[in-house]
Amino acid sequence: MTATQDRPAAEIGKDRRRKEDQRLITGRTRWTDNITLPGMLHLAMVRSPFAHANITSVDVEAAKSSPNVVTVLSGKDFGEELGACINAWPITPDQKTPAHSPMPADRVAFAGEIVAVVVARTSAEARDAAELVDVEYEELPAVVGIKNALKDEVLAHPDLGTNKSALWVFDSGEAGTGTDAEAAITEARANGIVIEREYRQQRLIPAFMEPRSVVVDPTGEQITMWSATQIPHILRFALAATTGVPESKIRVIAPDVGGGFGGKLQVTPEEWIAWAVARRLMKPVKYTETRSESLMAAHHGRDQVQTLTLAADKDGKVTGLKVHLDADLGSYVAIVGGGVPVLGAFMFNAIYKFPAYRFECQTVLTNTTFTDAYRGAGRPEATYAIERLMDELAAEVGVDPLEIRERNWITHEEFPFTTVAGLEYDTGNYEAATAKARASFGYDELRREQAERRERGDRVQLGIGVSTFTEMCGLAPSRVLGSLDYGAGGWESASVRLTPLGKVEVVTGASAHGQGHETAFSQIVADRLGVPFEDVEVLHGDTQVAPKGLDTYGSRSLVVGGEALVKAVDKVIDKAKVLAAHLLEANADDLDYADGKFTVRGTDQGKAIQELATATFAGHDYPEGMELTLDADATYDPVNFNYPHGTHLCAMEVDTETGAVKMRKYTCCDDIGTIINPLIVAGQVHGGLVQGIAQALWEEAVHDEAGTLVSGSFVDYLLPTSADTISFDVVHTDDPSICTTNTLGTKGVGEAGTIASTPAVVNAVVDAVRHLGVNDIQMPCTPERVWRAIHANDGDAATPADAMPHFHEGSLNQDEGAGA
Amino acid sequence: MTKIELTVDGAAVSDDVEPRMLLVQYLREKLGKTGTVIGCDTSNCGACTVHLDGTSVKSCNVLAVQANGRTVTTIEGLADTAEGDLHPVQEAFRECHGLQCGFCTPGMVMQAVDLLGENPNPTEEEVRLGMEGNLCRCTGYHNIVKSVLHAAEQTGVKA
Numbered sequence: 003m004t005a006t007q008d009r010p011a012a013e014i015g016k017d018r019r020r021k022e023d024q025r026l027i028t029g030r031t032r033w034t035d036n037i038t039l040p041g042m043l044h045l046a047m048v049r050s051p052f053a054h055a056n057i058t059s060v061d062v063e064a065a066k067s068s069p070n071v072v073t074v075l076s077g078k079d080f081g082e083e084l085g086a087c088i089n090a091w092p093i094t095p096d097q098k099t100p101a102h103s104p105m106p107a108d109r110v111a112f113a114g115e116i117v118a119v120v121v122a123r124t125s126a127e128a129r130d131a132a133e134l135v136d137v138e139y140e141e142l143p144a145v146v147g148i149k150n151a152l153k154d155e156v157l158a159h160p161d162l163g164t165n166k167s168a169l170w171v172f173d174s175g176e177a178g179t180g181t182d183a184e185a186a187i188t189e190a191r192a193n194g195i196v197i198e199r200e201y202r203q204q205r206l207i208p209a210f211m212e213p214r215s216v217v218v219d220p221t222g223e224q225i226t227m228w229s230a231t232q233i234p235h236i237l238r239f240a241l242a243a244t245t246g247v248p249e250s251k252i253r254v255i256a257p258d259v260g261g262g263f264g265g266k267l268q269v270t271p272e273e274w275i276a277w278a279v280a281r282r283l284m285k286p287v288k289y290t291e292t293r294s295e296s297l298m299a300a301h302h303g304r305d306q307v308q309t310l311t312l313a314a315d316k317d318g319k320v321t322g323l324k325v326h327l328d329a330d331l332g333s334y335v336a337i338v339g340g341g342v343p344v345l346g347a348f349m350f351n352a353i354y355k356f357p358a359y360r361f362e363c364q365t366v367l368t369n370t371t372f373t374d375a376y377r378g379a380g381r382p383e384a385t386y387a388i389e390r391l392m393d394e395l396a397a398e399v400g401v402d403p404l405e406i407r408e409r410n411w412i413t414h415e416e417f418p419f420t421t422v423a424g425l426e427y428d429t430g431n432y433e434a435a436t437a438k439a440r441a442s443f444g445y446d447e448l449r450r451e452q453a454e455r456r457e458r459g460d461r462v463q464l465g466i467g468v469s470t471f472t473e474m475c476g477l478a479p480s481r482v483l484g485s486l487d488y489g490a491g492g493w494e495s496a497s498v499r500l501t502p503l504g505k506v507e508v509v510t511g512a513s514a515h516g517q518g519h520e521t522a523f524s525q526i527v528a529d530r531l532g533v534p535f536e537d538v539e540v541l542h543g544d545t546q547v548a549p550k551g552l553d554t555y556g557s558r559s560l561v562v563g564g565e566a567l568v569k570a571v572d573k574v575i576d577k578a579k580v581l582a583a584h585l586l587e588a589n590a591d592d593l594d595y596a597d598g599k600f601t602v603r604g605t606d607q608g609k610a611i612q613e614l615a616t617a618t619f620a621g622h623d624y625p626e627g628m629e630l631t632l633d634a635d636a637t638y639d640p641v642n643f644n645y646p647h648g649t650h651l652c653a654m655e656v657d658t659e660t661g662a663v664k665m666r667k668y669t670c671c672d673d674i675g676t677i678i679n680p681l682i683v684a685g686q687v688h689g690g691l692v693q694g695i696a697q698a699l700w701e702e703a704v705h706d707e708a709g710t711l712v713s714g715s716f717v718d719y720l721l722p723t724s725a726d727t728i729s730f731d732v733v734h735t736d737d738p739s740i741c742t743t744n745t746l747g748t749k750g751v752g753e754a755g756t757i758a759s760t761p762a763v764v765n766a767v768v769d770a771v772r773h774l775g776v777n778d779i780q781m782p783c784t785p786e787r788v789w790r791a792i793h794a795n796d797g798d799a800a801t802p803a804d805a806m807p808h809f810h811e812g813s814l815n816q817d818e819g820a821g822a
Numbered sequence: 823m824t825k826i827e828l829t830v831d832g833a834a835v836s837d838d839v840e841p842r843m844l845l846v847q848y849l850r851e852k853l854g855k856t857g858t859v860i861g862c863d864t865s866n867c868g869a870c871t872v873h874l875d876g877t878s879v880k881s882c883n884v885l886a887v888q889a890n891g892r893t894v895t896t897i898e899g900l901a902d903t904a905e906g907d908l909h910p911v912q913e914a915f916r917e918c919h920g921l922q923c924g925f926c927t928p929g930m931v932m933q934a935v936d937l938l939g940e941n942p943n944p945t946e947e948e949v950r951l952g953m954e955g956n957l958c959r960c961t962g963y964h965n966i967v968k969s970v971l972h973a974a975e976q977t978g979v980k981a
Contacts, residue, residue: 023916026924027908027931029857029897036856126840126847211861211869211925211959260859260925261959293862516923516960681919685965689922692962716866716957724963725954729946755962 013525013535014746017681020521021540022514025258032257034215034230035290042217043072045276045289046128048118048135049299050110053144053369053709054158057108060118061136068131070123072283076135077107077117084278085244087269087334090236090489091341093365097168100159100367102334104274109142111158112333112369113710114298119275121287144369144709148307148328151366158333158367167331167365168340172347172423174359180422183313183360186322190313194321197312197394202780203383205305205330205703207297207713208376209721210515212260214300215290216273218280224546225281226253229273232262233553234513236337236490238545240269241277256543259515263693264375266515267555268301269337297714302703303376305330306343306383312391313358318399318406322358325350325387329365332372339373340365341488345380345474348423352388353432353472353647354410359422369709375555377693377756381473389469389761390778397772403468403765404436404445411470417739425474427645429739431673432470439649439671442733448653448667456773464666465654465770469762472647475750477556480639493639494558495550496566498527498574500632502619504612506531506538508570511551512563513543517752518682519559525678526564526746530571531611532598550637557646557750560678565744566638573634575611581632582609584625585617644741646749648672650758654766658774661789663699663767669731672754675740676747683751687732690755696722697756698763700782720782826890830855831899839886845879846870848886849896857898857928861957868956871929872896878936880929880955897928900935911935911973920969922960929956934970943974 025031050057062074087102105116118135122128145156151165158165174180190196217228225247231237234254242249259266272289280287291300306329313322329343347361378385396406412419414431421427440446445466452464477483480491497509508527512519524538531538541547552558575595582600583590586607593600601608609617614632617623621630653666670687677683700720704713713719740747760781767783768776776791823838830853837852849855849872858881861869870881873895881894901909911934914920921927930953937944937952944952949970950963958966 019916020919022924023921026921026927027897027912027915028901028903029855029928030903031857031859031924033856033859033925035860036850126842209959211867211923211957212859213861259923261923263959293864293867518922685919685922685961688962688964689960690962693959715864716862717864721866721957721959722963723954723957724950724967727950727963729964729967730962 013529014676014678016525016679018521018525018535018679020518020682021524022518022520033212033260034217034228034257037217037228037288039217039219039286042286042288043121043123043283044125044128045279045287046120046125046132047116047272047295048120048132048137049295050113050115050117050139052110052139052141053113053146054142055110055139056142057110057117057137058140059138062118064136065120065131065134068127068134070127071131072121072123074118074120074131074135075279077103077105080105080278083245083281085241085274087271087274088240088244088337089335089339091338092487093170093340093344094168097335097340098162098164098166099335100162104271112371114371116271116275119279121279121283146368146370146705146707146709148330148366151330151368152328158369165367167335167367170344170363172361174422177424179424180356181358183322183324183358186358187311187313187324190321194313194315195318195395195398197391197398199310199391199394199778201308201310201387201390203304203306203308203386204781205373206303206376206697206701207703207719208263208265208300208303209297209719210261210263210265213291213293213296214266214270214272215288216276217286217288218276219286220280220284221286224251224253226255227273227277228255228257230259230266231256232259232266232513232515232555234543234545235511235551235553237269237273245277253546256513262515263377264303264379264555265300267337267375294715297719298711299371301336301374302332302371303373304383305373308383308387310387310391312395314395318395318401318409320354320356320410323350323356324360325362327363329363330370330373331365331367332370333367334372336372336374338375342375342380343383344486346384348425348474349381349384350388351422352385353412353470355412356422370705371711377690378753379556381753382694382757382760385469385471385757386761389471390765393468393765393768394777397777404440407468407470426642427472428642428742430472430645430647431735431739432647434735434737435647435671435673436470436649438733438735439651439669442671442731443651443667443669445651461657461659463656463658463770465656465766465768467652467654467762467764467766467769469650469758469765471650471758472645473753473757474643474645475557475753476561476640476644477558478643479641490552491639492552492562493637494552494563494566495635495637496563496570497635498570498633500574500611500615502616504615506533508538508540508567509548510540510542510563510567511548511553512559513551513553514559515554517554517559518679522560522678522682523564523567526567527571530568531574532596533611557752561644561744561748561750562638562640564746564748566636568745569636569638570634573636574632577632577634578611578614580628581614581617581624585609585623640743642743644743644749646672646674646751646754648754648758650762652762652766654763654770656767656770656788658771658792661785661792663783663785663788665728667731668728669733670755670758671733671735672751673735673738674751674754675738675749677734678748684732686751687755688730690753691730691759692722692727694756694759695763698760698781698783700726702782824887826887828889828891829893831896841885841887843886844882845884845886845889846881849881855896855898858896859925859928861925866957867926868933869926869929871932871956873932873936878933897931900931909935910976911938914969914973914976918965918969918972920961920965926956926958930958930966934973937970938974946971
């Protein structure tokens with residue numbers, strides 16, 4: 003162990019204002035679309051209006067003669083140099099994976115797919131000419147909706163012979179991590195409680211604020227791509243692997259990137275087309291999508307039908323859970339498209355001690371925009387299902403929803419705990435988080451108000467929703483990914499360099515797009531190396547600056563990338579110690595390192611790390627055998643996921659006459675281990691909450707039966723505004739459960755709010771009207787859906803959904819055409 | 823092409839523009855004022871908000887020719903940032919962590935400045951309604967609202 007143990011933690015835990023902000027609040031930013039190069043040409047894409055069609059001809063003559071058009075290219079004009087959009091995670095060996103060309107020459111499989119590209123001197127001229135490209139289509143029947151796809155009557159890709167891509171199964175009885183779920187269900191049917199539900203995870207659109215943009219510059223020996231991406235390193239790998247250009251000839255830069263939320267975790271047709279056009283013309287090119295294009299053609303998220311069976315004894319102790327998912331991949335299996343629902347497989351058992359668990363996921367192809375990761379990626383869907391079910395179980399048993407959770411959760415004495423899904427949760431304290439959230443929320447008081455409103459038959463009813471979530475994040479141990487057939491590892495890389503004048507350059511393979519890495523990573527290095535926060539410069543997002551990395555997603559940057567940083571800093575200190583001992587003419591064992599300075603124990607002699615950096619630069623005096631550098635690289639491969647958790651409580655008011663809902667209060671107590679920067683953490687929680695709340699209440703990507711996206715602008719896809727939302731009550735436990743699998747004790751927080759909040763909100767809405775005979779309302783809980791649920795039986799009778807089983811068309815907890 | 827003359831961030835500029843060119847395109851493409859950004863194509867998101875004669879407008883919803891003879895202020899002209907100055911609203915956004923990715927921020931700041939010019943002491947509700955035309959996907963608005971209220975508390979907030 004290096005002498006790092008007693009260093010004061012002055013920076014970690016401090017609410018530092020962000021280093022990133024100065025440039026962002028003054029407009030001194032480098033978004034990809036801001037980049038202009040001499041002679042740069044602009045691209046406009048011609049996209050299919052049909053969800054499924056053969057391309058019979060593409061007439062580009064009129065477009066080519068439009069002013070300042072350089073060329074117009076369609077799929078048949080490209081060969082193998084166009085490359086392919088890859089799927090990096092075939093979830094089963096026999097997964098059906100349709101070939102995904104960036105620009106197909108023969109057949110389009112979703113409305114919005116690119117069939118031609120116009121290259122012109124200005125963006126406006128390119129778009130004008132794109133209107134003149136005359137594409138003849140032979141329309142084919144399109145399959146839209148999960149339930150239609152499962153019928154295999156209309157095929158998204160006729161050559162595959164089926165819409166079913168893969169079936170992924172986990173069974174705790176077979177895996178030896180638990181007992182047989184079917185047996186538990188049979189037992190519960192006879193002597194206990196069985197809750198059977200079908201929940202719909204509607205399709206969402208990540209809707210990052212910065213539209214995607216890509217610039218490719220083929221001038222010079224290396225080809226440079228700037229892209230509004232979360233994954234510059236994976237992008238470089240995939241470009242090399244599919245277009246035949248060696249990695250050493252490719253430089254990818256993610257400059258300032260305006261949000262991602264999983265939506266920029268993709269290798270996109272637009273990037274590949276820009277790459278191919280720039281290489282062909284040997285001129286710099288730029289493509290920036292319009293918002294309408296972004297909503298239509300950037301990947302979507304969620305989109306599952308969840309068929310759930312929960313078995314419990316009469317006291318509400320859960321004895322088994324069976325999950326069947328049907329997940330819509332859209333038109334292609336995107337980079338981790340099939341894997342997203344599988345990431346949820348390990349989370350349906352959540353914070354509970356379920357003895358038996360079975361999970362099945364059937365992925366299906368449809369003629370719609372392809373789906374992939376969206377904030378939480380699989381885990382929000384799982385959390386929604388189980389937290390809704392736990393509320394239903396509480397209602398069945400007749401106890402408070404918090405009480406039913408307490409009967410089932412892992413107690414804090416039981417950690418580390420190996421779950422029925424086979425994960426080992428290292429630490430957690432669900433009791434503490436719940437107690438703190440409950441007190442801060444004013445739970446008992448709100449329950450009293452709820453009872454009073456019910457008693458007097460108030461038009462506005464109050465509901466309280468609970469969500470006690472956990473998640474697995476910090477993607478991911480490479481060996482685990484290997485065992486799941488994922489095509490890459492989950493490690494992260496860091497370098498720490500000392501400049502001659504004693505400043506510190508930190509290079510990370512994580513690639514921020516709003517998270518504040520420059521600030522948080524500076525805090526970590528400042529503490530560990532004992533240098534001023536201001537002296538640390540964090541460099542990232544450029545494969546020539548940060549040659550190794552696996553980028554930012556899955557709440558991994560801090561817990562994986564931060565740990566790589568720690569290891570690199572420790573190596574620097576170890577190297578510096580050798581030089582310090584030499585210069586101080588002391589034995590290395592007699593040196594202490596604190597506050598950025600080596601001191602000889604029992605003397606006032608010392609050398610600061612900055613002095614040692616300068617001495618290394620000069621190289622005038624150093625010990626024999628020492629390599630003349632203090633710089634160090636480190637790679638960290640996590641040994642486990644980490645498991646943040648929290649208790650989220652939501653109060654919703656429901657107007658029973660109009661169906662309108664209004665959020666009254668939202669409290670969350672998240673236990674995320676050590677907090678590096680509470681300001682940044684709060685921001686992550688707030689933003690996460692609103693994305694999760696938006697799924698519950700407002701957002702839904704809707705394709706009509708022809709496969710046209712009808713929520714294709716911000717007029718129709720309802721992103722919440724400041725007027726729709728409230729200020730949140732965000733607290734943390736006083737004595738957090740420190741993560742034991744990384745040095746800093748941190749757990750991920752980027753996705754927590756999104757994962758937890760959706761079921762809290764829907765549970766609250768349902769709770770407000772449960773006494774009127776409602777036990778489910780499909781998301782988003784629009785006033786119409788709420789009103790219809792209330793008036794489906796006018797509050798007189800229990801809903802048909804209370805009968806079991808009810809997995810048939812037209813059951814109450816589906817809208818007409820749900821999943822269709 | 824139509825000739826326009828206007829003042830942008832304190833400088834007199836003159837250009838020939840296509841009549842269809844939007845003010846935001848003029849700012850970005852002709853003047854290099856890339857601090858002002860484009861987030862949508864339906865005037866919903868407000869990322870392109872600037873001041874036209876002192877009042878906030880979505881610059882994707884104004885033609886460049888409509889700005890002829892008028893004064894435009896963008897995020898880049900709000901304060902003498904080269905001298906290290908920040909407008910109190912910019913300062914408040916940093917202080918209260920009112921931004922994450924920062925893409926919506928120029929529009930948010932410009933809208934907040936206009937809002938506080940009209941109503942120097944707004945309630946939270948008035949801030950939420952006044953900022954409704956600007957979308958943010960990162961912050962959940964919590965800290966944006968806090969930033970605007972914080973700026974209002976500071977003295978010397980002027981449009």
